[in-house]
Amino acid sequence: MSTLTLGKAxxxxxxxxxxxxxxxxxxxxxxxxxxxxxRITDGLQKDFGEARVVDTPLAEAGIVGTAVGLAxxxxxxxxxxxxxxxxxxxxxxxxxQVAKIHARSRGKLPMPxxxxxxxxxxxxxxxxxxxxxxxxxxxxTGLKVVAVSNPADAYWMLQQAIAHPDPVVFFEPKRRYxxxxxxxxDAAPPPLFSSRVVRAGDDVTLLAYGPMVKTALQAAEAAExxxxxxxxxxxxxxxxxxxxxxxxxxxxxxRCVVVHEAQTTLxxxxxxxxxxxxxxxxxxxxxxxRVGGYDVTYPPSKxxxxxxxxxxxxxxxVDRSMGF
Amino acid sequence: xxxxxxxxxTREFVITAIAHQPPVQDGRPVAPSSDPTTARTxxxxxxxxRRFEEAVDDLFARGLMHGTMHLSIGQEASATGxxxxxxxxxxxxxxxxxxxHCIAQGADLTRMMAELLAKESGYCRGRGGxxxxxxxxxxxxxxxxxxxxxxxxxxxxALAYKMRGEDRVVASFFGDGATNEGAFHEGLNLAAIxxxxxxxxxxxxxxxxxxxxxxxxxxxxxxxxxxxxGMPGVTVxxxxxxxxxxxxxxxxxxxxxxxxxxxIEAETYRWKGHSKSDKNLxxxxxxxxxxxxxxxxxxxxxxVTESGLLTAQDVAAARDEATEAIKNAVREANAGVDADxxxxxxxxxxxxxxxxxxx
Ligand SMILES: Cc1ncc(C[n+]2csc(CCOP(=O)(O)OP(=O)(O)O)c2C)c(N)n1
Ligand SMILES: [Mg+2]
Numbered sequence: 001m002s003t004l005t006l007g008k009a010x011x012x013x014x015x016x017x018x019x020x021x022x023x024x025x026x027x028x029x030x031x032x033x034x035x036x037x038x039r040i041t042d043g044l045q046k047d048f049g050e051a052r053v054v055d056t057p058l059a060e061a062g063i064v065g066t067a068v069g070l071a072x073x074x075x076x077x078x079x080x081x082x083x084x085x086x087x088x089x090x091x092x093x094x095x096x097q098v099a100k101i102h103a104r105s106r107g108k109l110p111m112p113x114x115x116x117x118x119x120x121x122x123x124x125x126x127x128x129x130x131x132x133x134x135x136x137x138x139x140x141t142g143l144k145v146v147a148v149s150n151p152a153d154a155y156w157m158l159q160q161a162i163a164h165p166d167p168v169v170f171f172e173p174k175r176r177y178x179x180x181x182x183x184x185x186d187a188a189p190p191p192l193f194s195s196r197v198v199r200a201g202d203d204v205t206l207l208a209y210g211p212m213v214k215t216a217l218q219a220a221e222a223a224e225x226x227x228x229x230x231x232x233x234x235x236x237x238x239x240x241x242x243x244x245x246x247x248x249x250x251x252x253x254x255r256c257v258v259v260h261e262a263q264t265t266l267x268x269x270x271x272x273x274x275x276x277x278x279x280x281x282x283x284x285x286x287x288x289x290r291v292g293g294y295d296v297t298y299p300p301s302k303x304x305x306x307x308x309x310x311x312x313x314x315x316x317x318v319d320r321s322m323g324f
Numbered sequence: 325x326x327x328x329x330x331x332x333x334t335r336e337f338v339i340t341a342i343a344h345q346p347p348v349q350d351g352r353p354v355a356p357s358s359d360p361t362t363a364r365t366x367x368x369x370x371x372x373x374r375r376f377e378e379a380v381d382d383l384f385a386r387g388l389m390h391g392t393m394h395l396s397i398g399q400e401a402s403a404t405g406x407x408x409x410x411x412x413x414x415x416x417x418x419x420x421x422x423x424x425h426c427i428a429q430g431a432d433l434t435r436m437m438a439e440l441l442a443k444e445s446g447y448c449r450g451r452g453g454x455x456x457x458x459x460x461x462x463x464x465x466x467x468x469x470x471x472x473x474x475x476x477x478x479x480x481x482a483l484a485y486k487m488r489g490e491d492r493v494v495a496s497f498f499g500d501g502a503t504n505e506g507a508f509h510e511g512l513n514l515a516a517i518x519x520x521x522x523x524x525x526x527x528x529x530x531x532x533x534x535x536x537x538x539x540x541x542x543x544x545x546x547x548x549x550x551x552x553x554g555m556p557g558v559t560v561x562x563x564x565x566x567x568x569x570x571x572x573x574x575x576x577x578x579x580x581x582x583x584x585x586x587x588i589e590a591e592t593y594r595w596k597g598h599s600k601s602d603k604n605l606x607x608x609x610x611x612x613x614x615x616x617x618x619x620x621x622x623x624x625x626x627x628v629t630e631s632g633l634l635t636a637q638d639v640a641a642a643r644d645e646a647t648e649a650i651k652n653a654v655r656e657a658n659a660g661v662d663a664d665x666x667x668x669x670x671x672x673x674x675x676x677x678x679x680x681x682x683x
Contacts, residue, residue, distance in 0.1 A: 033606050034534040057504035057540035058471050058532050085469070089506065124390050126453050128469040296672050300453045301390040302442035306665040 001184055007177035009151035010040045010116075012185075013158035014078065018048055021076060024162055027054045027063050028080030028116075037082055038118055038177055060090035067113050068097050076112045078162055083174075084119040085128025091136070098167045099142030113167045114158075119147075120211045120261045121308055122175035124301040131298050132210075132262035137169045138239040138271075145239040146192065147171035149213035151181040153236065156189035164192060171238075173211035193237040195245045201231035204255040204318050207246060207272060209235040212259045212309065219314040230318065238268055246272070247279050254285035255321040259314055264292030286324035291317045346409055346573070353573035355566045356408060356624070363628045364642050366408060366565060370400040370621045371646030373424040376433065377596075379650050380423070380440060380454070384600055389440055393454040394421040398563075398595035401620035402527050403428040405568025406495050406588075409576045415463035415481050417474030417496045420455045421527075421594070422467035425497050430462040433653035443660035450663030451671075465494075471532075472498060472505035475524070479511045482520040482579075493579045495523045495572070501532020503546050512587065516553040521579035523572060524587045527562060529594045534606040550587035562590030563620035566627075592620070 004012060018024045026041060032055035035042030045053035056063050060081065067077035081087045087094070094115065102111050121130030138145045144166050148154045154172070161168040190196065198213065199220050208216040213234045220230035231249050235241070250256045256276050258269035269290035276288050291309045299307050347354040347362045356366040377397050383389035396403065403424035407416065410429075418425040426436060431447070439446030440454050447457050458466035465481060468474045478496030485492040502508055503526055515522045526546045530537055543549065550557025556575075560567040568590050575586035593615035597604055604612070628634045 029532075030534045037533075037601075055535055055539070057535060058501040059504045059506070061506050062504075086471075089470075089472075124392075126391050126455060126469065129392070294669060296669055297451075299668060300442050300451055300663070302450070303663060303665050303668060306668055 001182050003180055004151045004155065004183045005178050005180050006148070006151045006154045006173070007038060007040055009155040009183055010158055010172065011042055011044070013155040014041065014044060015047075017078070017159045017162040018044065018052065020159075021163070023074060024076045024078060025052050025054065025070060026078045026080065027056055027067060029056055029058055029063075029082050031055060031080050036080060038174065040116070040172075040177075041080065060086055060088075061093050064090040064093040064098065064115065068093065068101065068111070071111050071113050072101070072109050076114075076162055078114045078116065081115060081117045083125075083129045084117055084131040084133055087115075087117055087133060094137070094143070094169070095140050099140050102166065103142060110165060111167045112162075112165050114161045114170055115167070116158075116170045116172060118174035118177075119171045120173050120175060121298060121304050122211065124304070126300050127298045130304065132260065132293065134169075134171055134238055135262055135267050138268060143167055143169055143239065144193070144237075145169045145171070146237050147173070147210035148236070149173060149176065149208075149210055149234050151179070152183045155183050155185070157192055157236070160189065160192035171210055175211055176214060179214070193240055193242055195233055195235045195237060195242040197231060197245055197249060198234045199230070199232040201229035201253070203229045203253055204231070204257060204321055205246065205249040205253045206230050206232045206257050206259060206314065206318070207235055208232065208259040209238060209268075210261075212261060215309065215311065215314060216259055219311050219318070222311060223315060223318060228318065228322070241272065241275070243272070243275055243279065246276060250276055250280045251283040254283050256280075256284070256288045257291060257314070257317045257321055258288065259291045259309055261293050261308060263295050264290050265295050267292050286321045289317045289321050346411060353409065353569070353577075356405070356569055357566050357627050357631065357633060360633055360638075362408070363624075363634055364638060366404055367621070367624060367628075367634075367639065367642040368645050369404045369428055370565070370624070371643045372433065372649055373400045373403065373427050374621065375646045375650040376427060376436070376653070377423055379437070379654055381596070383441075383654070390442070391453045392599050393440070394599050395596040396421045396424040396594060398615065398620070399527055399529060399592045400424055401565040401624070402525065402562040402568050402590040402592055403497070405565045406497070406523070406525050406572040408569050409572035410493065410495060413463065414493045414495065414576075415465055415478075416494065417465050417478040417481070418457075418467040419474060419497055419499060419502070420467065420469055420471070421499065422457065422497070423454070426457055426459060426464055426467070429459070429464045431457070431459045431464065433649055434656040435459075437653040437657035438660045441657050441660070442663045443657060444663055445657070445660035446663070449667075472502040472507035474498060475502065475507050475511035476514065478522050478524070479515040479520055482515065482522040483518060486518070486520060491521075491580050493521045493523065493576050495525055495576070497525045497527060499532060500526060500528040500530065500537050500546055501535070501540065502526070503549060504532070504540055512550075512553045512555070512585070515585040516555045519582065519584040522585040523575040523579055524585060525572070526587065526589045528589050528591050531594075531598070531606065533598045536606070545589055547587055547589040555585050555587060557587040557589070559589040559591060562592030563618050563623060565620060565624045593618070
């Protein structure tokens with residue numbers, strides 16, 4: 001057992017992946033000497049050399065594009081996008097190449113790329129630095145998308161994503177980078193593309209991923225004080241979705257609320273609500289409700305508290321669900 | 325000098341004062357160091373930039389300002405020299421490190437400070453912050469949080485001027501790091517093939533965050549990249565106000581007269597870290613000290629006092645004027661009303677009454 005911050009767990013996971021497989025290569029802006037703006041790659045260039053931890057110029061399209069070529073020729077590139085909003089210059093490469101090459105070549109060209117994106121708000125940054133673009137990627141056929149919420153998952157899921165033969169867009173909750181927890185570095189991890197119940201309850205099923213898992217757990221805590229029992233599921237995988245644990249839960253509770261920071265409109269919650277409504281129709285006591293960001297450009301830091309879903313907004317949705 | 329602009333919130337016409345008109349004598353641009361009035365205003369502008377950013381640095385350090393910011397202390401001459409070469413109705417695009425461009429282009433210091441303090445009285449009603457100030461009245465089409473983001477935008481604004489047959493010019497500021505982004509190459513090529521009235525101004529401060537130009541480019545000078553697009557490229561000492569102004573005046577003149585774009589590389593240095601959290605791990609103390617010796621403001625002060633153009637009192641007066649102006653700006657901005665979270669949903673789209681598509 002080690003006590004690690006989520007950031008350090010990612011760093012340790014990267015180190016382990018690089019030790020385990022010499023084909024793992026890291027690329028990104030300021031990841032070498034500086035160790036990344038969030039220090040996730042801290043010390044790795046010193047230990048693995050400049051050929052395996054590559055400091056690149058500002059060139060997101062170029063970085064992801066070269067990762068595609070590296071992957072075609074047997075490497076396992078792990079790309080760091082500095083902030084969520086800077087993935088867009090690379091979006092073309094991700095959607096038109098990364099996502100399609102395995103299918104286009106009928107499997108002859110492998111695409112084991114991991115694209116790490118720190119996402120979400122809550123650190124007092126602004127537009128381009130606080131966004132939650134996961135739905136764009138989850139919507140794209142050919143990409144797998146995961147989001148971690150805690151140090152143990154950060155450590156394991158990053159290694160699993162890197163070892164996985166398909167492209168994985170790996171979302172890291174930047175405002176939780178400094179959260180600490182015990183991590184068992186020897187335990188066998190659950191499968192990468194699996195969701196997990198992280199708190200048991202009977203009244204309402206709360207679904208969350210990434211930074212909102214902590215918020216959902218806090219909401220469950222607060223609800224308990226009021227005599228309400230919320231079950232919390234950490235989705236972990238956004239594409240493919242693993243809804244078996246969700247359905248099992250919703251069939252018991254009859255109520256479901258999905259929480260994410262991303263804008264509500266056409267967010268992950270919409271897809272989940274549709275699927276849960278189909279599969280659990282006869283068990284539902286209330287429509288599946290969504291709590292998410294508003295349909296506005298991400299606000300400046302002084303107003304972000306108003307934007308971000310918080311305890312109150314989650315509990316308000318729980319109340320509405322119970323009110324049906 | 326006055327101009328009429330549309331106030332985007334109230335959609336009323338308002339009158340706004342505009343700062344500059346480039347000094348010309350016999351049809352030739354006048355060097356800032358050869359005319360006392362220009363020398364004094366240029367000096368005051370450079371000091372305003374520095375004092376503004378020192379104030380911002382201080383407000384952040386004391387926890388009174390939030391978000392992030394990028395300071396251009398040490399780079400004041402490039403913004404000042406380029407904007408001095410522009411006419412009143414010209415435009416600029418700016419960067420994440422944009423306070424200097426904004427001030428040199430004539431922005432109101434109180435409204436700028438208010439924007440950084442997230443006040444309703446700020447340029448973007450406190451919604452843009454340091455990295456996204458736009459001051460449409462002075463032709464500042466906006467700072468940009470996306471590196472390289474302003475470059476094709478500048479080409480587009482210039483295309484508009486060209487299509488309308490107006491002799492207006494756009495100056496586009498960006499850093500050395502931006503010249504490695506695709507947007508730079510696409511933007512320069514478009515400006516070149518369409519002969520657009522743009523002046524591309526690369527403020528080469530040797531680093532894109534932690535990454536040295538020594539490793540990020542295979543040519544020693546950004547200006548060499550101009551050749552690939554068939555436009556002139558010049559490298560100037562970005563800490564020499566006269567040199568920047570001369571290069572900019574020539575490029576602006578060419579652009580205005582149908583000669584197409586130019587790429588100017590102004591070699592300079594940022595004294596402070598990349599942003600508020602930088603520990604300067606990628607550069608040496610000696611290098612920073614060396615460049616601090618090449619202070620663009622001090623260099624200009626020395627030049628104009630040694631030549632006898634300005635007295636020591638003139639120089640002190642320009643500095644004091646700036647210090648005072650910034651103090652006022654901080655005080656006035658602080659007195660403003662905080663941006664209202666109740667309006668969070670505003671302004672994503674044009675006002676409803678302008679959206680009737682049947683019109
Ligand atoms: C597309 C994009 N990628 C990365 C960033 C993060 N970032 C902000 S400024 C910067 C360095 C920019 O370097 P340069 O263009 O030389 O300007 P300078 O900061 O030196 O003024 C980086 C990497 C960004 N804002 N946009
Ligand atoms: Mg730079």
